[in-house]
Amino acid sequence: MSNPTDFNPVRWLMRNPIWGFVLIVFIFFSLVSDHFFDYRNFQNILVQTSTIGLIALGMTLVMINGNIDLSVGAILALAAAFAVDVQSWAMFATWGNWQILPAVCLALLVGIVLGALNGFIVWKTGVDAFIVTLGAMLGIRGLVFVYTGEQSFYAMNFAYSDFSALSVGPLPVLAIIFLLCTLAVHWVLSRTAHGRNTYAVGGNREAAVNAGIRVGPHMMVNFMIIGFLAALSGVLLSTQMGAATPNLGRDYELWVITAVVLGGTKLTGGKGDIIGTFGGVLAIGILRNGMNLMQVPAFYVYVILGSILIAVLFLDKRFNRTADGGLRL
Amino acid sequence: MTKTMRILLASCGTLALASAATADTVRIGITQNNVGIDSYQTTYERAFIAAAEANPDVEVIVLDAGGDVARQISQMQDLIQQQVDAIIIWPTDGQALVPAVRNAHRAEIPVVVTNSNIAEAGMEFIAAFSGPNNVQQGIYSAEMMCDALDGEGQIVQITGMPGYTTAIERQQGFDERLAELCPGVTQLDIQPGDWNRERAQRTMETFLTRFDQIDGVYSGDDNMGVGALNAALAAGRAEGMVFIGATNFAVGYDAMARGEYWGSVYQSPVDDAEAALQTALDVLAGEDVPKLNYFDTPKITQDNMDEFDRPVF
């Protein structure tokens, strides 16, 4: 709980180096690219980051818990497939545009159920979440292929893909959903008992157990939240495509983890926040967007993104030295 | 055709506006599928850039989606944002890019689809398609297979990366044509090789264990075909086995020259790239461009390979 009266921007940036980085790349691209500093482009960046961003919100919770979820990319793909396919089920044929509603609900439910499954396995078996979700990442992708039969699904109804083009006032609706979810998860994490317990479970599991927090169900809830957000992200992505492809979301888990770690969440758990994650997501979004605008060759983009990830990690380590008091370990 | 006319008119309008803004050069953005993944795409990109540089009136923005649909959608947005004069897209997925193409269409930027086509639903939003006909290539391969086996035999198929349009279309063309042309040829199994020679080799090794009699192998491209050939050679069972591929790679061409590889479909990335750029320029110039511009991808076999240059990739 930082006290607003003693807010010190320099110290704040030292603790959240990612926002300093966001600022730097923002200024950099504004100066070097003609098309970057433009209101429409900012809209684009928000929409583009919403996919990774939504999942990153959930990943922040899961990682503060001291867990990780590698299966989000596959969950996203399965949810997208459901969202698109269910619309064309015969039972909803007479529903008109309302046929989208059960499709989206079912897709989100799929995400929650798969998240619950991951969480339940982590809870009951005590197997490391990394391993459980690594398995799920393969398995759920298998489910996607079983379900889709390798084909892409597409939405007959253009109303579905029109949704992604909607704007409310100055903001595209996808960006609004992303921002609302960001606020909501931030609120959950910083203001509710569940959110505070998230820190407790990751920061000192034993203490959480002793304090009577039911660690297993608690972690399961967070896996359900990330499942929901991955599914939501899949649904929104499928509205942008008007379709769902079986390979959707491959490698997303890696980018999501990258964004969350850039945002200062510790892999060991107990530490992190949504403000940082939002910064991490924006950093990747702005970099990708800016490099696209500047036409950085694809081959170099890999090198640049990889190096930046390591560099930020290094800076974070420099700024946020833990209290080992100079012990050479 | 009225729809097309309207698009063309719209395109011309854009051109007029754009020209007013940026003097006489046209800016064309291209977003490719996945440049690093194989030589075909890389050679395509080089040829595209070379062709653009040869034309002083053209400025190109070259982007690569890295095989990721979402990233390609972002790149489409970025290109629309930059108000390029035309967009060339090599879709990572034929279905999923339809809304993005539609957005470009709404922004009155003409879109040329290259190499692998957009889904039916998107046809009304594109100015033109330029590229090979993947279904037709599958059909060619089926015909060659049928020919080589004299209508009788057992074959296996190694497909590209599951879920990608090119892989799906080639398989579809092959399967349908084979069934119709040669009911005497049975497909024992179909497994993916992920456009990867080593993985194709592994898949083939397992096929060889599983089936005592394999008369022919159809692979989604020559890269995988050569992997399958390697496996058969190593097992000493390549003799008399018919290997047919698609997208003739240099390795496939050489294997054909050695007589180990039966045939493939010749497809030049240079032609592909140049055709795409030309189509875009034609559209911008207001010419009446047909919707579908397939460039020729002939069959290449041991018999006629002298007529073709060794592929550069």
Place this chain on the structure above:
Amino acid sequence: MTRLKAGGPAIAKQGILVAFIVFMIAFSLMSDRFLSLDNFMSVFRQAAIIGVMALGVTIVVIGGNLDLSVGSMLSFATVLVVDLHDKIGPELAIPVMVLATLCLGAINGFLIGILRLNSLIVTLGMLSAIQGLVLIYSGGQNVDIADQSGTWFAIFGRGAMFGIATPIIIFGTMALVFHIIMTTMPFGRKVYAVGGNPTASVFSGIPRSRVVFTTYLISALCVAVAAMILGSRVMGSQNNVGQGYELQVLAAVILGGTSLLGGAGSILKTVLGVLMLAFIQNGLILMGQPYYTQWLVTWVVIIVAVWLDVAAKRGRLFSPIA
């Protein structure tokens, strides 16, 4: 504090072994082609590339770290050795490739061992950066060896000794050597100590940084060897040839019961994990199952095998957390 004795019959502690035997029996029953020397040799040969890499990653993981960069490092090494083969000849290409790959390993080792950055993120960054390097080096082109039948380079992937394919011999030999290193040599002991408790290791005078650094060099060396097998087997390479291998390798290591927390694990069990994955792939194709079945099966197998392992260690099936 009363401690639980690791209870249960000894076999329950060998989750992977149980799963392995079950699968071998199941496949043998379901496919008459499965249980044959030829098929086994073929599976061993296919498993060799992943296997050799998994050996190195096992050592890294026992040392308490992760290595996700092995996939793109494999692409790098294979492209390099194949490309240089025709340019400077295999006798020079191999040492150059090994050196270059070791350099990448040294970068990992420096960032993780010396600077103490988190290994998951560093190797994730390296995964991306090395993939870029490969593409820049090759210009995105496939590389091929022109004279495929004439080069002695063929020995690594295609050759055989005493009727056994070279990849199997290389994999087997390396597994044995690493097993001996890890179980009977001071270095192995130090890796277990550093992975088990890095602080206590430093307090025991073990050069923790150097040990971690070395594990990454070993991992890179394994990748270089895997690249020789791969390059020689395929006689060419694509730029993304190793894409996704890091996860298969990791899955094999995990299946082998190596703890991601470090300090525990075994080279021989990793070999079992590697073979298990390879047999699942092979067995399911032999049974005519579509390729995605193996993903579903792997899902279940990974969780169940590790679960049995964990359960045996804590002496009860379900986790005690409420």
Place this chain on the structure above:
Amino acid sequence: MTDTPQQPALRLQGIVKTFPGVRALDGVDFEVMPGEVHALLGENGAGKSTLMKVLAGMYQPDEGQIMIAERPVRMTTPIEAKAQGVVLIHQELSLVPEMSAAENIYLGELPLKSLGRVDWTTLFDRSNAILKRLNCKFRGEVTVANLSIANQQMVEIARALTVDARVVVFDEPTASLTDSEKVVLFDIINDLKARGVGIVYISHRMDEIFTLSDRITVLRDGAYRGTLTTADTNEDEVTRLMIGRSLDLSRDVNPPKLGDTVLEVRGLSCAPLFENVSFAVRAGEVLGFYGLVGAGRTEIAETLFGLRSPDSGEILVDGAPVQISSPQSAISLGISLVPENRKEQGLVLQMSCRDNITLPQVQDLTSGPFVSSGAEMEIYEQYREKLEIKSPSWRQTVGVLSGGNQQKIVIGKWLSMKPRVLIVDEPTRGIDVGSKSEIHNLLRELAAQGYAVIVISSEMPEVLRVSDRIVAMYHGRIMREFSADDVTEDSLVQAISGIRAENAA
């Protein structure tokens, strides 16, 4: 208090708890009266922790009854136990570092508004009130990671006060407290007692138990061994009950046979941890370092072991100045360190006893390129005998051994290196009385064998018992040096509280 004084606040009857292969509690009876401090004693492994976990609702007993105010209750979670008025204060700090003190105090039961929102105002008001009652100088808003260990302990204690507790269980509460902080804690305990709360007090420190408690219950091997009234018993009797034999607690008074100065430190500084520290230790003597937690003692040891680089000063071994840049160089100079935190710094818990002992020299115990199993066994057997390490086999992972045996393994590890100087930091922390005296005797014996031994301790009886000379530290400085003959408890306390410094100033 409505309960009559005769009615126990809490009563346990015939509690049995078994784990696979272990009967951890075997029919234990225990009761606490309101307003009573009841000490629970037993060696490590005697079943105290299990009993406490049963009390706190973390374990379910297999047999037996828990009665609160003579009503049988079932407590299946810590929350239920707390609701019944039974609160456990843990031995190992059970706090979440990234949360505020207030959140930690109310962990698991944060005051809520609608929608699961935390009611911050109530939370901070309530916790600040509690902290004030405890005379704490920090507020509930502070993040726990920024608090000192003692203050963190206060947060832990504050938790007990959030409910109207009938029974508060203190499990080794003073392990990391300084003497002055202990005084505060004892005040709090007495305050609770005066309010009629029943206190269960678990500690290894006899002096504390005799100062505080009204009754003492002793457990051994999971079984109830008896309850004594503190006023009518003495340490000997309690110890005998605990370990089943009597213990020689006297200091061995044989004058040391002193050798040459092995290690000398001149003007060593590592600001702000310690400054201008000078001392020397000779072969055959035990030099005690006494001071409060945070006085800089551990940091000096770490510097001598190459884990910190000093700002200035000299270290001389055998009269020659040396540079110690790493533990390896310290080891090669014959300096070894038995660290403060056994589990985190001393041992690789999942490694075997033998491998832990030979770890520092594994590089040299080779025949050819291989570690010589024979040489390892020889060393292990030698030190197992010498230190009387009780372990079923050399293969046993050290994690399951008792604290005393673990500590012996760490000491054995360094003795096997044949060091010149053995630095032992808090040699008996968390070790039961029986093993404690064994380790004290061992340290004396080592000195007699010609080792130069430095013992760092926060326990005065320990320092007095083992040291030939005592260095008192305060705030990173050496205040005074005493010889064993002229030291008094008073002068020692004054020195480590900085009293001499204030007088001098």
